[in-house]
Amino acid sequence: MSTDPERPPARPGRRPGTSGTRAAILDAAGQRFAKNGFDKTSIRAVAADAGVDPALIHHYFGTKQQLFAAVVELPVDPEVVLARVDTTPLDQLGETLVGAVTAVWDSPAGTGAVALFRSLVAGGDTSPARDFLLSVIFERIRRRIATDTDDGRLRVALAASQIMGVIMSRKIVKLDPVTELPIDRLVAAVGPTVQRYLTGDIGEVAAADGAE
């Protein structure tokens, strides 16, 4: 263990070899996600690129979405936030989503999320972040609100448009009153919007509009 007073002590148990393998996996995954998108990137392909066994990737990172979260340095495990989508009462989904997303972005680790957002804007409709948003996050929320006559796609997209807008005004463009607003005030102002998009009256929505 280093005794250099300028450097923090190395974490016990950390092996340099391991760290190199992790870095190689992250590097290979980053390139695959950027080239093929989230959906079409497989753990197997990343493993082949990195020259490791797929089981090792699962061991280090867990699921493909957790690997993606590590690549873009998402400050939270998306699974933890999404678990709340499944358990929150339907009529509190709007407030819960706004509160959860804002809390992540306000956390000290929110820098990674800002980078993700910028990649979403830079990459537009080819961004791996967009794929991830659609195939993981949207799909989970959509399943929660879908009915026999409304597949929920438009509703989730509208909710996402408001949440992306809040992130943009709070963290990117920094419009003062929104940037400084306490989370509970933001939830009180924006939560009802997201709730209406998800479960309320949004004009005449026919099931056909949600379909291709």
Place this chain on the structure above:
Amino acid sequence: MSTDPERPPARPGRRPGTSGTRAAILDAAGQRFAKNGFDKTSIRAVAADAGVDPALIHHYFGTKQQLFAAVVELPVDPEVVLARVDTTPLDQLGETLVGAVTAVWDSPAGTGAVALFRSLVAGGDTSPARDFLLSVIFERIRRRIATDTDDGRLRVALAASQIMGVIMSRKIVKLDPVTELPIDRLVAAVGPTVQRYLTGDIGEVAAADGAE
């Protein structure tokens, strides 16, 4: 004039003087806006940089905000859209804004607006586009809705967050149902949100929250 065979011939009928002057003004303005922001850039300073008389800039481009619109290739004269802010009944402001902004972005010339949006994200809170948004567009809407107890700043910022989010989902990330939605349907879904932010109940808003 150069007869260098490597260079394409000058377009017939094009006058280097006029076109060169316009280009020099646009170039000087672009650099000033990028360096000092919209608010702190003066026509006088741009004129000095471009080596022309300020009156010539007004002659070619009109006001400072029209010069900005030309620099970022905004597809509409902002003054035309903003004039509607002053004349639309207060209780129709939400729908009118969503309809007007979407129409601009959907127009064939919307490419310039996409570029402006990207510059807003890339530049964040130092972008000239942000300055323009705040000092020209926000201020005009804020004056319309301000009351004795609420300066309207938070309300306008929330409305902007929703509109930026719609632009982002419709034109940048391209979330299918929002991208393809006819404008009247989008206005029916999103208009009430913007209206509520501007004039409705958004939780406990004290005048003090809008102040510094």
